[in-house]
Amino acid sequence: MNVTRATFDEVMVPNYNPAGMVPVRGEGSRVWDQDGAEYIDFAGGIAVNVLGHCHPELVNVLTEQGSKLWHLSNVFTNEPALRLATKLTQATFADKAYFANSGAEANEAALKLARRFALEKFGQHKDQIIAFNKGFHGRTFFTVTVGGQAAYSDGFGPKPGAVDHCEYNNLEAFEKLISEKTCAVMMEPLQGEGGIISPDPDFVKGVRELCDKHNALLIFDEVQSGVGRTGQLYAYMGLGVTPDILTTAKSLGGGFPIGAMLTTTEIADYLKPGTHGSTYGGNPLACAVAERALDIVNTPEVLNGVEAKEALYRERLAQINEKYNVFSEIRGKGMLLGCALNGEYEGRARDFLVASANEKLMVLVAGANVIRFAPSLVIPDEDIKEGLDRFERAVAAVANA
Numbered sequence: 583m584n585v586t587r588a589t590f591d592e593v594m595v596p597n598y599n600p601a602g603m604v605p606v607r608g609e610g611s612r613v614w615d616q617d618g619a620e621y622i623d624f625a626g627g628i629a630v631n632v633l634g635h636c637h638p639e640l641v642n643v644l645t646e647q648g649s650k651l652w653h654l655s656n657v658f659t660n661e662p663a664l665r666l667a668t669k670l671t672q673a674t675f676a677d678k679a680y681f682a683n684s685g686a687e688a689n690e691a692a693l694k695l696a697r698r699f700a701l702e703k704f705g706q707h708k709d710q711i712i713a714f715n716k717g718f719h720g721r722t723f724f725t726v727t728v729g730g731q732a733a734y735s736d737g738f739g740p741k742p743g744a745v746d747h748c749e750y751n752n753l754e755a756f757e758k759l760i761s762e763k764t765c766a767v768m769m770e771p772l773q774g775e776g777g778i779i780s781p782d783p784d785f786v787k788g789v790r791e792l793c794d795k796h797n798a799l800l801i802f803d804e805v806q807s808g809v810g811r812t813g814q815l816y817a818y819m820g821l822g823v824t825p826d827i828l829t830t831a832k833s834l835g836g837g838f839p840i841g842a843m844l845t846t847t848e849i850a851d852y853l854k855p856g857t858h859g860s861t862y863g864g865n866p867l868a869c870a871v872a873e874r875a876l877d878i879v880n881t882p883e884v885l886n887g888v889e890a891k892e893a894l895y896r897e898r899l900a901q902i903n904e905k906y907n908v909f910s911e912i913r914g915k916g917m918l919l920g921c922a923l924n925g926e927y928e929g930r931a932r933d934f935l936v937a938s939a940n941e942k943l944m945v946l947v948a949g950a951n952v953i954r955f956a957p958s959l960v961i962p963d964e965d966i967k968e969g970l971d972r973f974e975r976a977v978a979a980v981a982n983a
């Protein structure tokens with residue numbers, strides 16, 4: 583059967599608008615389309631393909647587990663889930679793990695747990711959830727309501743209540759909003775979708791202190807920033823602030839769908855049997871792949887490599903900017919970098935994405951004003967250099983148009 587991009591418009595719900603070409607194969611940080619054209623991948627499946635495409639060790643574990651045991655449901659537990667939970671809790675502040683299939687589901691679990699914890703421990707008045715403008719937490723109705731862009735949650739009828747937002751990196755505004763009624767604060771310790779916005783370390787410390795003062799749980803959404811992306815296993819480790827609940831997904835499965843919520847024993851105890859669940863959550867196939875991805879990422883070789891690769895990006899991007907003067911700032915951390923456009927190119931991130939695609943380079947945007955790179959953590963240096971050569975040609979094409 584012959585399928586093309588045109589088939590998309592015929593048979594797919596139009597909530598996405600994918601690129602014109604259809605990728606068919608990937609290896610490392612290279613991808614080939616139906617016509618055999620070769621792309622360099624700086625998008626990484628939106629911060630998911632943490633070890634590139636078809637990493638041999640992930641292919642091995644997938645096929646191995648695939649001929650052993652795929653699925654059981656949570657009526658039974660399974661060895662890969664138990665091993666992954668052990669490794670995640672050993673590597674982080676957490677004592678307990680809950681598995682889901684996506685970032686939104688991990689966040690949904692975190693929010694429900696926080697509400698249940700506050701309700702049972704403190705009473706009904708303690709239900710307020712505070713989150714931040716431009717934050718992104720997923721597309722279920724609860725998570726999109728907690729997210730900081732009303733445009734994504736408007737138009738679906740009544741929203742889950744007691745959700746308030748305030749400005750990121752503004753401790754004064756946050757202090758005015760938080761009170762004894764606050765049940766939880768959800769934040770990204772590096773905003774991704776919102777435009778690659780790094781947190782001010784003092785802001786994060788202040789949020790932690792105010793959460794403690796008001797008995798509110800601090801939830802870090804590390805769906806995008808986690809699993810080595812910033813050069814530490816989780817971004818909180820570089821901030822010196824420990825959350826009460828952490829959510830992780832995207833890179834966790836290296837391309838296989840999985841999410842997880844991590845927390846302490848004291849808090850986890852409120853998610854008693856029957857309170858929450860998922861048919862696929864903790865599926866052996868997903869957990870086996872994630873376990874291997876975590877084993878590989880959580881090593882000094884890979885984590886230290888992230889810092890070196892970031893330096894390579896920053897150096898070359900600064901050169902490009904010197905020549906074409908298009909960016910106001912190169913920001914972000916590790917393999918989550920954003921090129922913020924200056925006034926002259928305001929709102930035109932998509933033009934740079936299209937020009938990059940023309941040069942056979944896959945990039946992302948984060949809002950209308952930021953070009954985003956979220957490549958594999960082990961992208962070869964040659965691919966970074968070649969990809970940035972292509973990016974320079976794309977920048978030239980937009981600047982000279």
Ligand SMILES: *Cc1c(COP(=O)(O)O)cnc(C)c1O
Pocket residue numbers: 683684685686687689718719720721770774775803804805806807831832
């Ligand atoms: C992508 C993302 C999500 C949602 O994850 P899905 O797997 O798409 O549900 C949640 N939070 C953050 C910070 C994200 O970047």
